[in-house]
Amino acid sequence: MNEKEGDLLPRNDTHRRIIHLDMDAFYASVETRDNPRLAKKALIVGRDPRETNGHGVVTTANYVARKYGVHSAMPTMKALRLIPRDQIVFVTPNFPKYRAVSAEIHQLMHEITDQVQSISLDEAYLDVTENKLGIKSALQLAVRLQTKIRQEIGLNSSFGVTYNKFLAKMGSEYSKPFGRTIILPSEAKGFLAKQEIAQFHGIGPKTQEKLHKMGIYTGGDLQKTPVRTLLKQFNKMGYLMAEHANGIDLSRVVADDERNRKSIGIERTYEPSIFSEQTALTNMRNYCARLEEEMRERGFYANTVVIKVRNLDFVTVTKRRKLSQATNDKNELYASAKDLFVTISSGYLNEGIRLLGVTVTDFSRTDYAQIDLFSGN
Incomplete structure (x- = not known):
């Protein structure tokens, strides 16, 4: 990628210290911990297909079963064909137990920091740039957490330590099980260049196929591809x-307690005040772009947009609109905010706008706490 192409990308931010913790074969490991006789067996967490007329899928499998080619979401009947009958063991999932163990693990995370973003029962990001223990080394904190989970809960985990979420997740998956990966800013591009595109989170099989047709197989190939080419072929992706x-x-680590917010808003007091409609609308457009980022990080979709305007006499008005369909798209948010603003703009612009704000509320959401039945990591 040439210098001009590189200018299309944002300036990197390497100041944060992020840990991605991922439990190793979580459900299967919990079952093995509670019944050590299963340790040498090919353990499948899922209903035995011989008892379900051949129906069902593998929720997760231990590493013995994976050596036979078994993986999450595989039909349990196929797993039964791959593994010798004297080696395979099926255990029906026990989600109340898994949730209870997950709560114990999260308690250990919160001993380090409250900036914990749960992805599922067995996976989370931690921002330890500032932490409760006052330890500067993120690697030291990650080793401490991994060790405590092993000693106090009896389970193995893997972690990635680096400066952002995407790399941290790649790191935790890089050397499983019981893996420890640290990626320094100076090493990031070299590390990524060696990875197959299948390892990039968010690049699914169909996108991989299209990339292969373009001669792109690794992160290094992606690095060499012009940004404009990728934009043309895949748009935002x-x-x-x-x-x-x-x-x-x-994207930042969004703490779990932040995800329960009822609304997200941006407002600013202006000095000098705003008298131009174009200036006001430009600011509102920028607000909506930031709100889009915030909602997408949380999996939120707003059903209501609210604007707030205050003049120099501190007279404040709020206007709200119920949307026809929930959205987190900045353009749709802005269109509604603009429509609301023009109904009151003339009077307030004449007197000068001291404060201007946009809020989104009445959220629908993708459930970040939903158990991923097909997560085998």
């Missing part, structure tokens, strides 16, 4: 791939 291939991910 192409830009995201270009960012990730170059070690850039500006």
Whole structure:
């Protein structure tokens, strides 16, 4: 990628210290911990297909079963054909137990920091740039957490330590099981260049096939591909791939308690005041772009947009609109905010706008706490 192409990407931010913790074959490991006789067996967490008329899928499998080619989401009947009958063991999932163990693990995470973003029962990001223990080394904190999980809960985990979420997740998956990977800013692009595109989170089989047709097989190939080419072929996803291939991910760790917020808003007091409609609308457009980023990080979709305007006499008005369909798209948010603003703009612009704000509320959401029945990591 030449210098001009590189200018299309945002400036990287390497100041944060992020840990991605991922439990190793979580459900299967919990079952083995509670019944050590299963340790040498090919353990499948899933209903025995001989008892379900051949129906069902593998929820997860231990590493013995994986040596036979078994993986999550595989039909249990196929797993039964791959593994010798005297080696295979099926255990019906026990989600209340898995949730209880997950709560114990999360308690250990919160001993380090409250900046914990849960992805599922067995996976989370931690921002330890500032932490409760006052330890500067993220690697030291990650080893401490991994060790405590092993000693106090009896389970193995893997972690990635680096400066952003995307790389941290790649790191935790790099050397499983019981893996420890640290990726320094100076090493990121070299590390990514060696990875197959299948290892890039978010690049599914269909996208991989299209990339292969373009001669792109590795992160290094992505790094060499012009950003404009990726944009043309994949739109926003192409830009995201270009960012990730170059070690850039500006999304922040969104703590679990933040995800329960009822609304997200941005407002600003202006000095001098705003008298131009174009200036006001430009600011609102920028607000909506930032709100889009915030909601997408949380998996939120807003059903209501609210604007707030205050003049120099501190007279404040709020206007709200119920949307026809929940959205987290900045353009749709802005269209509604603009429509609301023009109904009141003339009077307030004449007097000068001291404060301007946009809020999104009444959320629908993708459930980040939903158990991923097909997660085998």
